Amino acid sequence: MRVKHLDLKEDLMSLIRKNGGFVNAHAHLDRAFTLNKENLIYVNRTLQEKWGLCNELKRRSTVMDIYDRMAKGIELMISQNVQAIGTFIDVDKIVKDKSIKAAQKIRDKYGKDINIKYINQIHYGVLNNKAREWFDIASEFVDIIGGLPERDKGKEKEHIDILLGTAKSFGKMAHVHIDQFNSPSQRDTEILVRKVIEHKMEGRVAGIHVISLAAQPAAYRKKIYNLMKKAEFMVISAPIAWIDSKRTEELSPTHSSITPVDELVPYGIPVALGTDNIYDIYKPFASGNMWEDLHLMIEACRYYNIEDMANVATKNGLKVLGL
16 A cells, blocks of 8 residues: 655645746856866855956856856746746946846847846945946846945945945845855844835845844844834845855854745745856856755755745745846
8 A cells, every 4th residue: 555645845836836937036147057177176265256266257258158158047947937037147347248238138039938137246346436337337227236245345334325226216126145154243134124224225125145144143133034024125045055154163043054034934024036156166066956946945944834935936036026
C-alpha cells in the first residue's frame, strides 16, 4: 500500500500558477552569464571589490553583448512562467548608455511576453558630479529609481535625499539596496524608512535585502517594523544572493543571513522575491531558478505558510514593481 503524503511544494506551485506565475522583483540581467575562466579568480573578493572588478566587463561589452545576456535571462524567466521582472541596469561613466540601448531592444522584443521594469544601478553614488550626470540620464529612462547608499559612505542621508527627490519629481518608485552586510553595525534601513516618511513617499519605496536588520536586538527590530508600517515600506529578498554572508566575530542575535521574512510577513510588511545575480562573479553558482530562491527562503526562515509564500512569489512582487 502506497502512503500518500502532503505535497506542499505542489500546493504552493499551484497557488503561484493561480496568481499568474512568479514575479522576479530583483535581478541584474545586463551582467548575467558573464562568469568565465578569466574572471573566476574574483569570486571570493568582497562585494566592494567586485563593484570595481566589473569595470573591464562594462568597458568591453557592446550593446549587442548586453542585449544577448539580457535576452538569455528574459528567456530563462519566461521558461519558468515568470509574469514580471524588475531588473537593474548599469548606467555610469564606464558603460555609459549601452545598457539603456540594450534594455530598449529587449522591451521591444519581449515586452508582450513578460512585464519588464527597469531600475538604474548606481555603482558610483550620486554625489560626485560625473556620477550624478549619468544618474540623471538613467532616471529619465528607467521605470524605478535605484539606490545604493553604501557607495556614498558617510553621506548616506544625502544620497537617499537625491534618490527620493528624483523619484518624486518623476512620479516613480524607488528600489534601494540597503543593510546588505548582515552586520549589527549597519542600521541604514532605519535611515531610509525615516527619509521615506520625510519625503512623503509612503508606499513607493522598497528596500532590497535588509539583512542587517536581522542582526539587531528584538526590541530594535520591532521598532523598525512599526516604522516600516507607517512608511508603507516594502522589502525585496534575494535569498541565494546573501546566504554566503561570511563568518565574522561580530556579536549579534542568532539568525540566518537572509531578510527576516518570518517576522516581516506576519507584521504585514510586503516582502517580494528576487534572484539577484546569475552566473557572474557575484554569484557564480546562482542559476536564476525562482523555485530555488523561494525554497531557500522558506527553509532558512522556517516559514511554512504556503499562502503567504505564494504572495511573496507573486502578488507582493507585482506590488513592489508598481503593477
